[in-house]
Amino acid sequence: MKAALAALLCGALFGIGLAIARMTDPTVVIGFLDVFGDFDPTLAFVLIGATLTTAVTFHFVTRRSRPIMAGEFQLPATRTIDLPLILGAAIFGVGWGLAGYCPGPALVASGAGIETALLFVPAMVAGAIAHRIVAARSNRSKESTGHEGPDS
Amino acid sequence: MNSWLVALLGGTLIGLSAAGLLLFNGRIAGVSGIVNGLTRRSSGTEWAWRAAFVAGLVGAGGLSMHLLHQTTASPANLPVLLLAGVLVGFGTSLGSGCTSGHGVCGLGRFSLRSLAAVLMFMASAIVTVWLTHHLFRGAA
Numbered sequence: 527m528k529a530a531l532a533a534l535l536c537g538a539l540f541g542i543g544l545a546i547a548r549m550t551d552p553t554v555v556i557g558f559l560d561v562f563g564d565f566d567p568t569l570a571f572v573l574i575g576a577t578l579t580t581a582v583t584f585h586f587v588t589r590r591s592r593p594i595m596a597g598e599f600q601l602p603a604t605r606t607i608d609l610p611l612i613l614g615a616a617i618f619g620v621g622w623g624l625a626g627y628c629p630g631p632a633l634v635a636s637g638a639g640i641e642t643a644l645l646f647v648p649a650m651v652a653g654a655i656a657h658r659i660v661a662a663r664s665n666r667s668k669e670s671t672g673h674e675g676p677d678s
Numbered sequence: 679m680n681s682w683l684v685a686l687l688g689g690t691l692i693g694l695s696a697a698g699l700l701l702f703n704g705r706i707a708g709v710s711g712i713v714n715g716l717t718r719r720s721s722g723t724e725w726a727w728r729a730a731f732v733a734g735l736v737g738a739g740g741l742s743m744h745l746l747h748q749t750t751a752s753p754a755n756l757p758v759l760l761l762a763g764v765l766v767g768f769g770t771s772l773g774s775g776c777t778s779g780h781g782v783c784g785l786g787r788f789s790l791r792s793l794a795a796v797l798m799f800m801a802s803a804i805v806t807v808w809l810t811h812h813l814f815r816g817a818a
Contacts (some may be wrong), residue, residue, distance in 0.1 A: 530730040532702035537731035539695035540778075541739020547688025550743055552752040559800075559807040561681065570693070573687035573781065579693025582785025587697060593704030600704055601787070602774070607794045613798070614773020615795040619802025621765030624810065625754045628777040629770060632763075633732065637740020642752035646763040648695040653767025654714050661772075670727060 529595040541634045550634050552642070559623055565635025620666040621653075696783050703727055708779020709735070710770035773799075 548554045549572060557566035592598055622628050627635070627646050635643030679687075696707035705712075705727070715728045719729065743749075752759055770776040773795055780799075784792020 527726075530799070531773060533699065533705075533708035533727040534701070534730040534734040536695045536699040536707065537734025537736075538738030538790065539691055539734075540731075541735040541737070542742045542745050543688045543691030543817075544697060544735075545688075545739050545742035545748065547685050548748070549688070550739070551748055551750045552754075553750050556753065556756075556771040556807055556811070558781050559803045560811060561804055562808050563812055566697050568681050568685045572689035573785075575686040575689025576693040576696070576782040577689075577785045578783055579690050580696050581788070583693065583697035584700060584783075584786045587701045589793065592700075593700065593702060595702045596704040598704060599700070601706065602784075602789070602791075604774070605789075605791055607691045611791060611795055612798050614769045614771070615798035616767050616769070616785075616802045618773055618776060619799035619804075620771030620806045621762040621767075621769060622749055622777075622799065623803035623806025624758055624765070625752045625762035627726075627752060627762070627766065628709075629766065630735065630776070630814045631778055632766075633709065633713070633736050634739030634743065635738035638748065639740070639744075640749065642754070642759055645756070645759055646752065646766075647697075649760045649763025650767035651713065651717065652765035654718055654771040656764070657771035658718075664705050 532595055540630065541637070543576075544631050547575075549628075550631045550638070552631075555626040555628075556623070559626075560631070612655050692778075692782055693786070696778070696786070698780050699731070700783075706779055706783045707731075708783060709776070710767075710776040711779050716773055769799075 549569065549652055554569065557564060558569035588599060590613065625646055628644065629650060632643050632646050632650060636647045691696040699705050701709045712728050712731055716725065718766060775795060780792040785796060
């Protein structure tokens with residue numbers, strides 16, 4: 527219960543940050559991606575602020591033996607740069623560029639009742655489920671170990 | 679306030695949120711991964727923290743957008759919007775992460791795997807915007 531409350535507050539802070547950063551405005555996002563046109567570099571400062579903060583804080587957090595409200599840290603174990611990673615990132619990038627939404631901001635905008643986000647989010651969930659069905663089917667036919675890392 | 683200072687502040691809040699989720703719950707704040715976990719069968723406590731994170735994100739984020747008078751929709755038309763959603767969902771599931779998991783958290787952990795993913799989705803998104811907004815203007 528306490529752990530869920532902590533997650534709720536973290537989610538809230540994440541959403542507030544995305545809105546303040548204007549990641550939730552698809553035209554700002556597309557402006558950032560439009561490096562060969564009407565380039566708006568403002569969002570680079572979002573990435574700088576976020577990654578500098580995680581780089582410093584993660585260092586101290588992971589020095590603890592365990593998290594405050596869970597048994598252990600669950601960090602992605604996969605280290606290999608493989609085809610699913612690169613292909614998945616490439617496919618994600620096309621969708622991001624087409625709509626100007628990545629998963630977090632799309633969810634936030636759906637919470638604000640923005641119609642395009644309310645349409646985008648179910649399509650996004652359907653896409654993820656479609657991938658899992660495809661992956662499960664190919665794993666069954668290949669009986670392979672699979673190269674899917676933990677979701678991050 | 680200066681727009682890049684506001685962006686820096688927003689980014690810092692996102693980073694602090696990711697730090698909080700790691701400190702308290704021991705988990706990486708990757709939105710695509712957290713949402714995907716909700717559609718899988720899992721234990722009650724596992725489902726609870728994921729649902730709580732998403733509820734906070736949608737609730738507080740949506741409220742913030744109202745307070746900041748943000749109403750801008752995506753410029754994509756309906757078929758493109760739905761296609762984009764499917765691609766984002768499929769791609770982040772296949773590639774095990776999105777802007778938050780690979781970007782904010784992965785880069786903060788100095789993960790080369792995440793750096794490769796970030797460079798790939800940035801490049802792919804930049805090319806997509808160039809194609810749709812310049813080469814084939816008006817198609818999307």
